[in-house]
Amino acid sequence: MSIHLYNSLTRKKEKLVPLQEGKIKMYVCGPTVYNNIHIGNARPAIVFDMVRRYLEYRGYDVFFVSNFTDVDDKIIKAARELKEEVPKVAERFIHAYFQDTEALGVKKADLHPRVTETMPDIIQFIEALIQKGYAYEAEGDVYFSTKSFKEYGKLSSQSIHELLSGARVEIGEKKQDPLDFALWKQAKEGEISWDSPWGKGRPGWHIECSAMVKKYLGDTIDIHAGGQDLAFPHHENEIAQSEALNGQEMAKYWMHNGYIQINNEKMSKSLGNFVLVKDIIKKHRPEVVRFFMLQAHYRSPLNFNEELLESAKNGLERIQSTTDNLKHRLAHSADLGGEKEEWAEKVKEHKADFIKEMDDDFNSANGISVLFDLVKEANKYLQEQQSSKEVLQFFIHTIRDIGAVLDIPIETEEEIMDAEIETLIQERIEARKNRNFSRADEIRDMLKEKGIILEDTPQGTRWKREQ
Numbered sequence: 001m002s003i004h005l006y007n008s009l010t011r012k013k014e015k016l017v018p019l020q021e022g023k024i025k026m027y028v029c030g031p032t033v034y035n036n037i038h039i040g041n042a043r044p045a046i047v048f049d050m051v052r053r054y055l056e057y058r059g060y061d062v063f064f065v066s067n068f069t070d071v072d073d074k075i076i077k078a079a080r081e082l083k084e085e086v087p088k089v090a091e092r093f094i095h096a097y098f099q100d101t102e103a104l105g106v107k108k109a110d111l112h113p114r115v116t117e118t119m120p121d122i123i124q125f126i127e128a129l130i131q132k133g134y135a136y137e138a139e140g141d142v143y144f145s146t147k148s149f150k151e152y153g154k155l156s157s158q159s160i161h162e163l164l165s166g167a168r169v170e171i172g173e174k175k176q177d178p179l180d181f182a183l184w185k186q187a188k189e190g191e192i193s194w195d196s197p198w199g200k201g202r203p204g205w206h207i208e209c210s211a212m213v214k215k216y217l218g219d220t221i222d223i224h225a226g227g228q229d230l231a232f233p234h235h236e237n238e239i240a241q242s243e244a245l246n247g248q249e250m251a252k253y254w255m256h257n258g259y260i261q262i263n264n265e266k267m268s269k270s271l272g273n274f275v276l277v278k279d280i281i282k283k284h285r286p287e288v289v290r291f292f293m294l295q296a297h298y299r300s301p302l303n304f305n306e307e308l309l310e311s312a313k314n315g316l317e318r319i320q321s322t323t324d325n326l327k328h329r330l331a332h333s334a335d336l337g338g339e340k341e342e343w344a345e346k347v348k349e350h351k352a353d354f355i356k357e358m359d360d361d362f363n364s365a366n367g368i369s370v371l372f373d374l375v376k377e378a379n380k381y382l383q384e385q386q387s388s389k390e391v392l393q394f395f396i397h398t399i400r401d402i403g404a405v406l407d408i409p410i411e412t413e414e415e416i417m418d419a420e421i422e423t424l425i426q427e428r429i430e431a432r433k434n435r436n437f438s439r440a441d442e443i444r445d446m447l448k449e450k451g452i453i454l455e456d457t458p459q460g461t462r463w464k465r466e467q
């Protein structure tokens with residue numbers, strides 16, 4: 001079986017065929033760092049982290065890049081209001097972004113390029129577009145000429161004519177055509193700026209992603225992702241810039257996450273209906289927020305409220321409590337065998353179903369339903385008094401494994417299994433044979449911490465659990 005994903009460009013589910021076997025180059029448009037992130041902003045971070053982890057789980061080597069927009073109009077405005085320098089404001093909110101997303105289980109990208117560190121590449125990119133006739137200078141600004149890119153509108157499936165209706169050049173704007181967009185903006189008096197062939201200024205928003213993708217991932221990548229609101233105009237403009245310059249497709253697959261909503265309305269700063277991640281994780285464990293998010297398919301809209309968060313919390317507790325019961329039975333009951341094969345088969349089937357669901361456009365919602373079914377089966381198994389240690393371990397292992405793929409920690413308190421203890425004891429015997437006493441002591445201490453006492457006797461090492 002292979003992974004299929006919905007491609008916003010073709011509006012179809014397609015089989016994932018990487019450009020290079022076994023490798024995935026992935027780029028996710030990152031935040032503009034001028035304030036703390038809300039739950040809506042956390043959605044792309046969490047869902048594309050899930051996509052990345054799942055691809056890795058399926059054996060792909062994923063190279064994952066996500067940018068920080070660390071200079072733009074919004075940051076300049078915020079810096080002015082805070083009476084601080086732009087870099088200081090950006091730095092503070094980059095730090096806050098990492099803090100919030102790390103709590104939510106989001107792995108850092110392989111690279112987090114920033115606009116301010118990519119300036120020479122951005123300028124070069126713009127120069128090349130001018131040279132090729134796709135962009136023009138207008139009194140210190142540079143614009144992309146949308147008319148010159150024949151496929152403009154292909155991602156959002158809009159024709160230039162449709163887009164043009166209603167669009168107009170505002171008074172004071174220097175562009176030739178209403179759909180043209182800024183690649184370079186001349187600095188206003190006192191604003192942060194960089195030298196360029198067109199004078200002092202800074203880049204427009206869209207060009208940074210094109211320049212960073214080219215620099216760090218190449219002309220064509222496998223997956224380009226971001227929130228649904230980025231499809232137009234941001235991604236449309238990225239495609240125009242990159243494909244005009246490179247003459248190659250920018251990304252094979254485009255993925256867009258749906259909105260987090262409050263009462264069916266998009267959560268956004270401008271509407272003022274937002275809840276900050278840093279506030280919500282003071283009230284709820286961050287795992288609960290992640291679990292809530294992954295219980296919906298990434299493309300569906302998802303309403304956010306306390307009740308739903310509460311039900312996510314209960315769901316997570318249900319999984320945890322069954323796992324605890326399995327562990328308890330494993331530690332305290334005899335190995336009774338029972339219908340071993342039949343039960344092992346059931347566990348295997350659930351694991352296969354989980355993979356099937358996730359292979360189908362990363363459907364973590366259905367994947368989690370399979371996990372709940374598995375937990376139900378485990379509860380049935382626990383009701384049968386004939387449990388086998390092997391099957392108990394298989395249940396625990398599979399529940400944990402599915403949890404790990406989604407980065408939902410199922411266990412807080414680690415209880416060590418008999419087999420793991422035996423392996424460590426063997427390693428300790430070897431270490432002692434090799435006169436590596438520090439390793440031997442380390443293993444003894446490690447086991448002691450987990451409540452396992454070792455006793456060295458002339459007949460060999462024995463162990464027991466602390467009561």
Ligand SMILES: Nc1ncnc2c1ncn2[C@@H]1O[C@H](COP(=O)(O)OP(=O)(O)OP(=O)(O)O)[C@@H](O)[C@H]1O
Nearest residue numbers: 031032040041043044226227258259260267268269
């Ligand atoms: N309500 C939401 N649900 C899902 N994703 C969202 C939501 N709001 C913003 N995003 C996504 O968050 C990411 C970060 O975007 P950015 O920092 O530009 O925030 P933003 O779009 O300015 O937020 P806002 O809409 O509140 O102003 C983008 O991929 C954007 O699509």
Ligand SMILES: [Zn+2]
Nearest residue numbers: 029209234238
């Ligand atoms: Zn982008």
